[in-house]
Amino acid sequence: MEERILEVKDLHVSFHTYAGEVKAVRGVNFHVKRGEAVAIVGESGCGKSVTAQTLMKLIPMPPGEIKKGEILFNGVNLVNKSNKEMESIRGKDIGMIFQDPMTSLNPTLTIGNQIMEGLIKHQNMSRSDARNRAIELLTLVGIPQPEKRVDQYPHEFSGGMRQRAMIAIALACSPQLLIADEPTTALDVTIQAQILDLMKELQKKMNTSIILITHDLGVVAEMCDRVIVMYAGKVIETGTVDDIFYNPQHPYTKGLLRSVPRLDLNRDEPLTPIFGTPPDLLRPPVGCGFTARCESAMRVCQEYDPELNDISSTQRAACWLQHPLAQNRAGS
């Protein structure tokens, strides 16, 4: 039986600003199975990072607020948890890697110290045990001379090394779920590949589930089992990697794939971007958020927001074109 380690149901997150309420996440549903790697993709400002940080309740509250919904982690709803209770889950059961390794490490503490903190807090280790474990972890993430490196400061590490150290911090207590928020965006391409390989390898070794947030579809193809495509604070398509790459259903997903450079196409041909910008989530549109940029938009798209419809047993898309009734009509 497949075990759902995380299930997010109808999650709504808003930020209260001077201009009004920004509805950053508007009813997101998804799940993650044990040992699975799931990607959340979408352009900037579509709610990926907010969703991820809400899972650990790391968004600042206020101005942020979880308006509605459930986050079931091993069947326990995290939304109702107090900050104290969340502290014993963060770092222990759920680890997180951030985008920019240059700013995500504290410049005044040694790398070892920063890895040890979580171990001492969650596993009641003594300082010397934690130090030995930190050296093991540094070896695990492929940092040479870990005995020496453990006492060094972040400024003595390169960008890729720092991201490795971040992974060591996130994995210190062997969490069941690892959330990686654009872990490779700030790194150059060769380092990106190394970090991805490392994450894949560690995932197999530790049987951790991964939620990978990215806007790099190449990273998705390399790492993940399933893909969740987000747009304007909603999930608009989900499916396996093969579903999404070979049989995309939602016009937005198709657009995303078209805008990726490909090796087999003529290099002189310009890329096809998706024109326009995402809607303002201060005043989200009534209908489908993608209407204004969609080539196949119909009148119904402006007035009613489509639900996620089953395409196959693994794939779902939220588009009126894939609505059962539309399919029937096209067929008749």
Next chain:
Amino acid sequence: MIRYLGKRIIFMILSLFLIVTATFFIMKAVPGGPFTSEKNVPDEIKAALEAKYKLNLPLHEQYLDYLKGVITWDLGPSFVEKSSTVNDMISRGFPVSAHLGAQALLLAIFGGITLGVVAALKHNKWQDYSAMLIAVLGLSVPGFILASFYQYFFAIKWGIFPIAKWEGFEYTVLPSLALAAMPIAFIARLTRSNMLEVLGQDYIKTAKAKGLNTVTITVKHAIRNALLPVITYLGPLLANILTGAFVIERIFGIPGLGREFVISITNRDYTVIMGTTVFYAIILVVGILLVDIAYTLVDPRIKLSDAGRE
């Protein structure tokens, strides 16, 4: 490190030399002399006095004599207080001034940092607003007004603390508060703005994602990073407290070095002016060196070394 310190000490001596030279010639350029206030001195007595204190020698000889004195730490006799030398005055006045200064300094550092941290943690709440109100008052009301204000309320009206003099701990409270008010305000504002910046940094989010509690995050991750600019201010703060003490010591009638310094200027007591200036300059220069060393203790990224070398 040792190379660096050696270099710094040479520069310190150089700047002290410049300070001594500048004060000496500026002081000589001011009209009047230590004996002009004594009425009806016959010319021959005046000449005898000047000869005794070597004021009749050409300027450059007086200057060289003085330099020799400074190097051997003999700052000469006081012209006005005939019974004591400048060295006596410093060893008499400085302990009192140092006590007052240290108390004010500690008050300023701990009070200011606490106020700033609380204000940042309670950003845009009443604690923040009241801390910043105190800070604005402290910055905008001069110490001597604050001192008279304290004297009026705490001493005259309510009789909690003695109004002046220096005879025990309760005598030190009001002057320390008056002296520390400005630096407390400045440090509080500095700490608050730095804390707010640091609390928005990614590494604070990393710390939160590790499951650390708010106290650990604040103490271990935020304050240390927020304090760097505060340490920079400690050098000028030392100067502020030293010069602030001149006025405060006068108002509270404290027998410190600052008061001697102020009196000596009105009296044109050449050797005392020179002596105290040199002494204060030494304290300041050493203080600034200590601040630079303190940097390396707080921020591992800063290493004291010659430029261009690691």
